[in-house]
Amino acid sequence: MDLVIDTTAPAPFLPPSDAVLLPWRRLEHPVAWSSVFGRTAPLHLEVGFGDGRFTARRALAHPEDDFVGLEVSSTSVQRAWRRMRRDGVGNVRLLKAPAEVAVRQLFAAGALRSITVNFPDPWPKERHAHHRLLRAPFFRLAATRLAPGGEVRLASDHLPYVAFARDEAARSGVARRERRDPPPEVFETKYALKWREQGKPLCYEVFVLDGTGVPFEPPIARSDPMPHALLAGTLPADAPFAKLVVPVGDAHVVVHEAARALGRDDRWLFRVTLDEGELVQQVLVVAQRRQGDEWIVRLESFGDPLVTPAARGAVGAVSDWLEGTVGLRVVARNY
Numbered sequence: 001m002d003l004v005i006d007t008t009a010p011a012p013f014l015p016p017s018d019a020v021l022l023p024w025r026r027l028e029h030p031v032a033w034s035s036v037f038g039r040t041a042p043l044h045l046e047v048g049f050g051d052g053r054f055t056a057r058r059a060l061a062h063p064e065d066d067f068v069g070l071e072v073s074s075t076s077v078q079r080a081w082r083r084m085r086r087d088g089v090g091n092v093r094l095l096k097a098p099a100e101v102a103v104r105q106l107f108a109a110g111a112l113r114s115i116t117v118n119f120p121d122p123w124p125k126e127r128h129a130h131h132r133l134l135r136a137p138f139f140r141l142a143a144t145r146l147a148p149g150g151e152v153r154l155a156s157d158h159l160p161y162v163a164f165a166r167d168e169a170a171r172s173g174v175a176r177r178e179r180r181d182p183p184p185e186v187f188e189t190k191y192a193l194k195w196r197e198q199g200k201p202l203c204y205e206v207f208v209l210d211g212t213g214v215p216f217e218p219p220i221a222r223s224d225p226m227p228h229a230l231l232a233g234t235l236p237a238d239a240p241f242a243k244l245v246v247p248v249g250d251a252h253v254v255v256h257e258a259a260r261a262l263g264r265d266d267r268w269l270f271r272v273t274l275d276e277g278e279l280v281q282q283v284l285v286v287a288q289r290r291q292g293d294e295w296i297v298r299l300e301s302f303g304d305p306l307v308t309p310a311a312r313g314a315v316g317a318v319s320d321w322l323e324g325t326v327g328l329r330v331v332a333r334n335y
C-alpha cells in the first residue's frame with residue numbers, strides 16, 4: 001500500500017528579529033526568549049495589556065529589560081501592536097494567548113522577574129470567581145516560573161478582587177505581600193483613567209513569590225510529527241453520528257459533529273474540542289481519501305493547533321469511530 005506521509009519533525013520556528021507579535025503556538029515550548037529578543041536581559045510578563053499604553057511606556061523607560069505581553073482580545077492585540085510599531089518599541093513581544101496556558105507553556109523555571117496584572121477582569125459574581133486569574137494555583141504556577149524573589153504585581157479598582165487575590169496568595173503558601181507605591185504609569189492605563197474619573201479607589205498590591213519546594217508543572221507535551229492513522233475501505237454517503245466524548249488521560253476529546261465536504265466524496269471533517277485543563281482547543285480532524293480505498297485521518301493545520309496528547313487522542317477517536325460505526329479498517333496508527 002503506497003500510503004506515505006512526511007513524518008520529519010520541522011525545525012523549531014524562530015520569528016524574524018523585528019516581529020512584535022509572536023505566533024506562540026509555533027514557538028518551541030518553553031520559549032528561548034534570548035533567541036527571540038536577540039539578547040539576554042531581565043524578562044517581565046504583563047497579563048491583559050489592553051491597548052498597550054502601560055506596556056509601551058514601561059518598555060521605553062527600561063530599555064535594559066525585555067517585556068512579554070499576553071492578551072486574549074484580538075482588538076486589543078491589534079491596537080497594542082500598532083502602538084509598539086508606531087512608538088518604535090523594540091523590547092516588547094506581544095502574544096494572543098491566555099495567561100493560564102501561556103505561563104505554563106512558554107516560560108522555563110525561573111525565567112521571569114515579574115508578572116504584572118493591571119486591572120484584571122473582576123468577575124464580580126461569586127459563582128464566576130473561578131474565572132479570576134489570581135487564584136492559588138496560578139500563584140503556585142507563577143512561583144515556579146519566577147526567579148527567586150520574583151513578584152506578581154496587581155493593580156485593581158475592584159476591592160473584592162483585591163481581597164480575593166490576597167486570600168488566594170496566602171492560601172497558595174508561596175506568596176508574601178509587600179507594601180510598595182505603584183509606579184505612576186500603573187494608574188495611567190486606559191482602565192485606570194476610566195475608574196479614576198468615576199471616583200473609584202485604585203489599589204496596588206505586590207506579592208513576592210518563593211517557589212522553593214513547589215513541583216514544576218512542565219509544559220503540556222507536544223509531539224511532532226503530525227498524528228495520523230491510515231484506514232482502508234469505502235466511506236458511505238451518510239452515517240449515523242452521535243457526539244463522542246473520549247477520555248485521554250486526564251483530558252477529554254469531544255467530537256461534536258461530522259460533515260462531508262460539499263461536492264466531494266473524498267473528504268469528511270470532524271469538529272472537535274480538546275479539553276486539557278487550562279488548555280482548550282477547537283480543532284478539525286479530517287478523513288481524506290488518498291487513492292482507491294485508502295484513507296488518512298489527521299489533524300488539520302487550520303487554527304494552528306498544539307499537537308498535544310488530546311490532539312493525538314482526537315485522531316484515535318475519529319479513527320475508532322470510522323472503524324466501529326462506518327466499517328473502515330484501521331491499518332496503521334501513528335498517534
Ligand SMILES: C[S@@+](CC[C@H](N)C(=O)[O-])C[C@H]1O[C@@H](n2cnc3c(N)ncnc32)[C@H](O)[C@@H]1O
Nearest residue numbers: 048049050071072073098099118119189190191
Ligand atoms: C479590564 S481590561 C484591562 C486592560 C489594561 N491592563 C488596562 O489597565 O487598561 C482586562 C484585560 O485583560 C484581558 N484578559 C482577560 N483574561 C485574560 C487572560 N486569561 N489572559 C490574558 N489576558 C486576559 C482582557 O482581554 C482585557 O483586555
